[in-house]
Amino acid sequence: MKALWLALGATLASCATPAGDPATLPGAHSVTGLPLEELLAEPRLVLVFIDPQCPIANAYAPELQRLQAEYGPRGVTFALVHADPERSEAEVVAHAAAYGHTAPLVLDPEQALAARTGATMTPEACVLTGGELVYRGRIDDRFFALGKQRAAPTTRDLRDALEALLSGRTPAADWPPAIGCHIPPRR
């Protein structure tokens, strides 16, 4: 998977200019914040796939906002990706307002970003650096099954990945899978 991403990284880097070829990520576009090309050119990027109809993705809103507030100033960019083809711009903007999200919103109706990152669930966090995917999985282990929560998380996997990245290490190679909602496929 990582190797595949490395190969695609070159394509991403090339579309990280205003003249980049939008056909490489068909349909994907920013709704708020930086244009997608610029977003993808950020040196350290966390794409979190979410969905307004996924209660677990919603339940993580405060934690995502804390992570953004903490790691934003340390050079990590956060963006929220909606990959359900049924979502509209108006819907995701209203959802962000309701849950207090301020991170850039990305619509991915053709699921091109989902395919590139391998994301299949919400909430699922993908960490990219220099175009390379270095983490994809759960935010933490608060949920151990659908609807079932621990009193407090015992591991905070996304945080660990970011700490590793910021201290120049490679995040751990085991990516614990995200627990939540399957992203519905395109028709």
Place this chain on the structure above:
Amino acid sequence: MLIALLAGLVLQDSGSTPTFTRDLAPVVYARCAPCHRPGEAAPFSLLTHADLARRTKQLLTVLEGRYMPPWLPDDQGRVFKDARALSDEELALFQRWIEAGAPEGDPADLPPPPTFPSGWGLGEPDLVLEMPETYTLAAEGRDVYRNFVIPAPAKGRRYVRALEFDPVNRAAVHHAVLFVDGTRLARAEDRRDPAPGYEAMGLGLLRPPNGQFVSWTPGKGAIHYDEGIGWRLDESLDVVLQLHMRPTGKPEPVRLKVALYFTDEPPTKNALAFRLWSREIDIPPGEKSHLVTSDYTLPVDALVYGTYPHAHYLGKDLRGWATLPDGSERELIHIPSWDFNWQEEYFYKEPIALPKGTVVHMRWEFDNSAENPFNPSNPPVRVHHGFQSTDEMAELQLQVLTSEWDRPILWHDFVQLSFAVDQANVERGLEQMPKNQRLRDEAFKYCLRRRDADGALFHARKLLELAPQSSDAMTRVGQALMMKQQLGEAVNLLEQALALEPNNGKAMVQLGRARELSGDEARAQELFGRVLARDPGNFLANGAVGEHWLAKGERARARKHFEAALATNPEHLLSLWNLARLELEEGRPEAASELCMAVLEISADEGGAHFVLGLIAEQAGRAEDALRRFELATRFEPREKEFQAARARAAGDSK
């Protein structure tokens, strides 16, 4: 030949490719749509082929994991009413359909979509109760359990025959249970907690109305009681809603409504909820399988029609069953994978008749290892019985119907057993901490409730040894001596207690009672007068003064005091049944009977209420009923001379 042919047809049918319109839709409409439709609790709709076809992966995950539809018992919908459970056959149908690519099928096969009422399902309610204030649920954190108090409006006594919850905010409200409280203690708790409502995982003194479990869980519609079943509501009661709320990721306003539908007819069948439970919970850290059991032998015939299991986060597996007098066993419930957050009550499709002498059993298994992700302590710690989320409980409540005459007997037996269990728990504490005054005082109070005069005297004397100069401890000893009919000694001691602390209201009330009993009425009334001058609402003093005037035939004065007692504590039972007696004396047997039934709904073994019901029956010439009532009165209050005399009189009459 015919059988073979039919079998072949069935085989062929189950082998063909299922379609949404023909095969899935009826199951989806029944099992998914009650919650998965616009405006309901679930986050998305599951009504059409398109709704399902785009979520086939999710469907497989939640159905095969038995996460949806949410249902804890393993009955697959066979035993309990309104089960959301999916049967194995229904699960197999989903699996085959998804494997076949989720085909839509012939639109002509599609059954008419389900219709759900908009607004209240039973039409315009007689009364809508609403939480007095909006509670704001925080965006994240653990599930919140909170009680909200709604005083009943002053519109006289009515009986609830049907009701419906409207959680309003279905994303945040996960589960609601309705209780009633006539002691005003819930209001006091509410005042102590600055936010709307108060935090509570347990029931405290709340009780299910007339023994009925009343609750809402997602997908549940209106509750309509069978003829003769229902519960009383009047201004003496507060409705208390216990809400289980689940943070959603953003702050959520919560303000629940309940629609009530009344009848003027009092219920003719009174339910009774009793529980199997244990306080002997001591689970070592790391233990994966720890058993806590309890059993109870039924003293009367009972029809079990509902059950409510309860444990906290370490609960793993629950079994409830009954051993009938003929030795046969009958399963009541099995929950193989407990989830605290989906606790609810279950009603049997066919109520289970258990004859007198049946032993009902409860067996809870707990997992206090680190591998139990629900474990609130990491690393695990030793866990005991308690009401906090880090404590454990082991309970199985049963809701039963009995005959009118058996109900007080079951109630009394069970309540006495409960007191004995609670008292044993206190006594265990006293073995560890014999000088703990709070535990000693609790042990004393349990003896009072169990009418155990010797035990009460023992603990009161121990209390006095620990605090020889305590006016309260002396009062306790005086109270115990009064129970033992040693009035002279009681008076002496209570006078000493009052001398030690001249403003001790408790000592004044008890001395007043002792003086009254020993014939010194003037001193008694002077003492009660002093209490009431300082505290006009004191229900103990008002009750005692009311009794005094009632005995003298001064009914207007008596009524004033009973009513004052009930204004402070609407469930002061002595005042209630004395007021009933007063109504009877003034020629209103129906009002008297209604008051007695209210008392027996709260506490079915209140001897005074049976006594007054006996008087009513006697007056109406129903000699047999009168004798049965007086027998119950003396069974529960063997020391009351007036009850004994009535019984002897009735026994003579009926011969």
